[in-house]
Amino acid sequence: xxxxxxxxxxxxxxxxxxxxxxxxxxxxxxxxxxxxxxxxxxxxxxxxxxxxxxxxxxxxxxxxxxxxxxxxxxxxxxxxxxxxxxxxxxxxxxxxxxxxxxxxxxxxxxxxxxxxxxxxxxxxxxxxxxxxxxxxxxxxxxxxxxxxxxxxxxxxxxxxxxxxxxxxxxxxxxxxxxxxxxxxxxxxxxxxxxxxxxxxxxxxxxxxxxxxxxxxxxxxxxxxxxxxxxxxxxxxxxxxxxxxxxxxxxxxxxxxxxxxxxxxxxxxxxxxxxxxxxxxxxxxxxxxxxxxxxxxxxxxxxxxxxxxxxxxxxxxxxxxxxxxxxxxxxxxxxxxxxxxxxxxxxxxxxxxxxxxxxxxxxxxxxxxxxxxxxxxxxxxxxxxxxxxxxxxxxxxxxxxxxxxxxxxxxxx
Amino acid sequence: xxxxxxxxxxxxxxxxxxxxxxxxxxxxxxxxxxxxxxxxxxxxxxxxxxxxxxxxxxxxxxxxxxxxxxxxxxxxxxxxxxxxxxxxxxxxxxxxxxxxxxxxxxxxxxxxxxxxxxxxxxxxxxxxxxxxxxxxxxxxxxxxxxxxxxxxxxxxxxxxxxxxxxxxxxxxxxxxxxxxxxxxxxxxxxxxxxxxxxxxxxxxxxxxxxxxxxxxxxxxxxxxxxxxxxxxxxxxxxxxxxxxxxxxxxxxxxxxxxxxxxxxxxxxxxxxxxxxxxxxxxxxxxxxxxxxxxxxxxxxxxxxx
Numbered sequence: 001x002x003x004x005x006x007x008x009x010x011x012x013x014x015x016x017x018x019x020x021x022x023x024x025x026x027x028x029x030x031x032x033x034x035x036x037x038x039x040x041x042x043x044x045x046x047x048x049x050x051x052x053x054x055x056x057x058x059x060x061x062x063x064x065x066x067x068x069x070x071x072x073x074x075x076x077x078x079x080x081x082x083x084x085x086x087x088x089x090x091x092x093x094x095x096x097x098x099x100x101x102x103x104x105x106x107x108x109x110x111x112x113x114x115x116x117x118x119x120x121x122x123x124x125x126x127x128x129x130x131x132x133x134x135x136x137x138x139x140x141x142x143x144x145x146x147x148x149x150x151x152x153x154x155x156x157x158x159x160x161x162x163x164x165x166x167x168x169x170x171x172x173x174x175x176x177x178x179x180x181x182x183x184x185x186x187x188x189x190x191x192x193x194x195x196x197x198x199x200x201x202x203x204x205x206x207x208x209x210x211x212x213x214x215x216x217x218x219x220x221x222x223x224x225x226x227x228x229x230x231x232x233x234x235x236x237x238x239x240x241x242x243x244x245x246x247x248x249x250x251x252x253x254x255x256x257x258x259x260x261x262x263x264x265x266x267x268x269x270x271x272x273x274x275x276x277x278x279x280x281x282x283x284x285x286x287x288x289x290x291x292x293x294x295x296x297x298x299x300x301x302x303x304x305x306x307x308x309x310x311x312x313x314x315x316x317x318x319x320x321x322x323x324x325x326x327x328x329x330x331x332x333x334x335x336x337x338x339x340x341x342x343x344x345x346x347x348x349x350x351x352x353x354x355x356x357x358x359x360x361x362x363x364x365x366x367x368x369x370x371x372x373x374x375x376x377x378x379x380x381x382x383x384x385x386x387x388x389x390x391x392x393x394x395x396x397x398x399x400x401x402x403x404x405x406x407x408x409x410x411x412x
Numbered sequence: 413x414x415x416x417x418x419x420x421x422x423x424x425x426x427x428x429x430x431x432x433x434x435x436x437x438x439x440x441x442x443x444x445x446x447x448x449x450x451x452x453x454x455x456x457x458x459x460x461x462x463x464x465x466x467x468x469x470x471x472x473x474x475x476x477x478x479x480x481x482x483x484x485x486x487x488x489x490x491x492x493x494x495x496x497x498x499x500x501x502x503x504x505x506x507x508x509x510x511x512x513x514x515x516x517x518x519x520x521x522x523x524x525x526x527x528x529x530x531x532x533x534x535x536x537x538x539x540x541x542x543x544x545x546x547x548x549x550x551x552x553x554x555x556x557x558x559x560x561x562x563x564x565x566x567x568x569x570x571x572x573x574x575x576x577x578x579x580x581x582x583x584x585x586x587x588x589x590x591x592x593x594x595x596x597x598x599x600x601x602x603x604x605x606x607x608x609x610x611x612x613x614x615x616x617x618x619x620x621x622x623x624x625x626x627x628x629x630x631x632x633x634x635x636x637x638x639x640x641x642x643x644x645x646x647x648x649x650x651x652x653x654x655x656x657x658x659x660x661x662x663x664x665x666x667x668x669x670x671x672x673x674x675x676x677x678x679x680x681x682x683x684x685x686x687x688x689x690x691x692x693x694x695x696x697x698x699x700x701x702x703x704x705x706x707x708x709x710x711x712x713x714x715x716x717x
Binding site: 096100227228231232346349352368370374383386387 | 543544546547550551552553554555556558559560561562563636640643644647648649650666672673675676682685689692693696697699700701704
C-alpha cells in the first residue's frame with residue numbers, strides 16, 4: 001500500500017469511528033431510559049405484558065448498541081494499527097483475553113450443575129410474589145439465557161451484554177451487578193490505592209537502602225520479612241490484625257466502612273471515620289506487600305549500581321545522595337512499574353477474603369457474599385469486572401513502561 | 413522409571429544413590445536457609461505419614477473441657493467442643509497437604525506438557541499456547557479458584573485438587589518453554605538428533621533431567637499457592653471437607669465457634685484460633701526457605717552473594 005492509500009484508509013476509518021461513537025452515545029441514553037422504566041414497573045406492580053414488551057424493545061435496541069460497539073472496537077483497532085502496529089497488538093491481545101474470560105464465565109453458566117433458571121425463578125416467586133410463569137420468563141431475560149438456544153447463539157447473546165458493559169443481574173439483591181459495582185467500587189479503590197501507594201513507597205525506600213549499604217543489619221531483616229509475608233496468606237495477616245487490634249484491644253472497629261450515625265458527605269467527622277475504618281485493611285495489605293517491593297527494588301538497584309554511568313557519576317565526585325536519587329533510584333524504579341499491575345491483581349484477588357474478614361463494604365465483600373450464597377449472577381459479573389480491571393491495568397502498565405523507557409520498543 | 417532402571421544397571425546402586433540422593437542432600441545441607449526449610453518440611457512429611465498412626469483421634473465432644481489451656485494432656489489445648497487441637501492438626505495434615513501435593517502434581521503435569529509442546533513444536537501451536545498462557549497469567553489466580561469452587565460442588569480431595577490446578581500452570585509453562593527453546597540449540601541435543609535417537613528419548617532422557625531441579629523448586633511454590641487457595645475456599649465455607657482439615661479448622665475457629673469473640677474473656681481460645689494458622693504459616697515458611705535456598709544453589713548469579 002502506498003503512503004497515500006494508507007492515509008485514505010485511516011481517514012475513512014476515523015470518520016466511521018466518530019459516526020459510530022455518536023450513534024452509540026445517543027442510543028445508549030435511549031437504552032438507559034427503557035431500563036429505568038422497566039425497573040420502575042418491576043418495583044411498583046408487575047403487569048407482565050408491559051414488561052415483556054419493554055424487554056423486547058430493550059433487547060432489540062441493545063443488540064444494535066452491541067453491534068455498533070463491536071464495530072467501534074474493530075475500526076478503532078484498525079485505526080490504531082495504522083498509527084502504531086505494536087500498540088494495536090497489545091490492545092488486541094488484551095481484548096482477546098477479555099473475550100476468553102467472558103467465554104469461560106459463560107461456559108460455567110452452561111455446565112453448572114442444576115438449572116439456574118429454575119433456581120432464580122423459585123427465588124423470584126418467593127421474594128416477589130410473582131406467578132411461577134412470570135417468574136420463569138423474568139428469569140430468562142434477567143439471565144440472558146435460553147436453554148433452547150445452541151451454545152454459540154447463547155454465547156453471542158452473552159457477549160452482546162458484555163459489549164454493553166452489562167455485568168449481569170444479582171439473584172440475591174435483585175439489582176443489576178453494575179449498580180452493586182458502582183456502590184462498592186469506591187470503597188475498594190480507596191483501600192487498594194492507599195495501600196498500593198504506601199507499600200510501594202516504603203518498599204522502594206527500603207530496597208534502595210539495602211542496595212546502597214550492603215552488610216547492614218537491615219538486609220537479613222528484610223529478607224526474613226519477605227520470606228515471612230510470602231509464607232503468610234494475606235487473609236491470615238488480616239485475621240491476626242482483627243483479633244489483636246479490633247477484638248481484643250478494641251482500638252479499631254470490627255466492621256463496616258464508616259460510622260452510620262454520621263451524615264454522609266464531605267465533612268471532617270465522616271472522613272475521619274472512613275479513614276479510621278479503613279486503617280486495619282490498609283495495614284493488612286501494606287504489611288503483606290511491602291517486603292516484596294523492597295526485594296524487587298533491591299535487585300533492580302543492585303544491577304543499576306553496576307552500570308557505567310553510576311561509576312562515571314562517582315568519578316565526577318557527585319554527592320552520594322544525588323547519585324542515589326537521580327542516577328540509581330530513577331533508573332532502578334522503571335522496571336517496578338510492570339509490578340504495579342501484578343500487585344493490583346493479587347490485591348484485588350485477596351480483597352474477597354480481606355474485605356469479608358473486616359466486613360468492609362467493597363467489591364470483595366459482595367464477591368464473598370455472592371460465593372457463599374451461590375448468587376451465580378453476581379459472582380460472574382463481579383469476576384468479569386475484576387478480570388477486566390486487571391487486564392486493563394496490565395495493558396496500562398505495559399504501555400507506560402514502554403513510554404518511560406525508550407530502550408524498550410513495542411514489538412509484536 | 414525405565415531410565416532410572418537403566419541408569420542403575422549401567423552404573424550400579426552406589427553411583428545412583430550418590431548422584432540422586434547424596435549430592436542433592438549435600439547441596440541442601442550446605443545452604444543454611446535451604447536446610448532449615450528442608451527440616452521443617454521433613455517434620456511435616458513425618459507427621460503426615462506417621463502422625464495419624466501414633467496420635468489417636470478423639471472426635472467426641474466434651475463441653476466441660478472446651479478451650480482448655482496447653483497441658484501435657486492437650487499439647488495445643490482444646491477447641492470449642494473440647495476436642496484436642498493437636499490431634500485435629502495431626503490428622504488434618506494428611507488431607508491438607510495431600511490436596512496441595514496432588515494439585516502440585518496436576519499443575520506440574522499441565523505446565524510441562526504445555527511448555528514442552530510449545531517449545532518443541534513452535535510455529536502456530538506455540539503461538540496459540542502462549543496466548544492461552546498469557547491469559548492465564550494476566551487474570552489473577554485466586555478469583556478464578558473462588559469462582560470455580562463456588563460453581564461446582566466439591567466434596568472430594570481429587571476434584572478440589574483439579575480445580576486448584578486449572579489456573580495455576582502459567583508461569584511454570586512459560587519457564588519450561590524457554591528452557592526447552594534454549595536447550596534445543598545446545599550441543600548435546602544436536603548430538604542426540606544426529607545420532608538418530610527418537611524424540612521420546614530426547615525428551616525424557618536428555619531434556620527432562622536438565623529441567624528437573626527447576627521443576628522441583630517450582631513444585632514447592634505451586635504447592636504453597638495451592639494451600640493458600642484451598643484454605644481460602646474452605647475459609648469462605650465453599651468446600652465442606654473433613655473437619656480436621658486445616659482450612660475447615662480455621663473456618664470453624666473464626667465463624668461457627670465464635671472463638672474470636674470468646675478470646676476477649678478467655679485467652680485460651682486464642683490458642684485454638686492460632687493453631688491452624690500457625691501450622692499453615694510454618695509449612696509455607698519451610699517451603700519458602702527450601703525454594704529460596706535451592707534457587708541460590710542452582711542459580712550461579714545468586715551464589716556469589
